[in-house]
Amino acid sequence: DSGVTQTPKHLITATGQRVTLRCSPRSGDLSVYWYQQSLDQGLQFLIQYYNGEERAKGNILERFSAQQFPDLHSELNLSSLELGDSALYFCASSDGLARNTDTQYFGPGTRLTVL
């Protein structure tokens, strides 16, 4: 158990809908990362937050947004969902202190299915 929690475990929804995925980092970790894992694209970095502020952005679509709250939990919002958004979404956390080399610990993921 990495100490990172994600809810829900599974999510089934329809095209055009909006969903929110939630992540709680390990105790003491300030950085939260979101990744998308699909069969054809592998693990893709979406976005990183550090202590409530956006720090880095990857291949995140404009339909997707995230935030990190004062208690350090994070939410990833996916809107106008398309079939191609079906994937596993992982959250990872790190202490964020060693900016370039700190270790990321992954949560169990949320499996999103868009019908």
Added chain:
Amino acid sequence: GENVEQHPSTLSVQEGDSAVIKCTYSDSASNYFPWYKQELGKGPQLIIDIRSNVGEKKDQRIAVTLNKTAKHFSLHITETQPEDSAVYFCAARSYGGSQGNLIFGKGTKLSVKP
């Protein structure tokens, strides 16, 4: 930006044999290289990592080597066991426009046959 290539995509070994997975990266400024193991239905689990100031690191049956000149790093698993069966991902820290994120290889599905 950073690009990580991982080979092979699948690897099947007999229990007790060694397994080697290789990765190459493109960004010479990358300095952190973790390896993750992902079992079915679970999130990636860090098994070992190496920083660019070190050439080799071992942890029991697992070792990682790094060749900065050639920009490649490898995972070595000795005395493989059935519970080593999983998908293994290598990654490199990218410095590009998205500093702090990891760029992952496509993964290697390792099967250890009893």
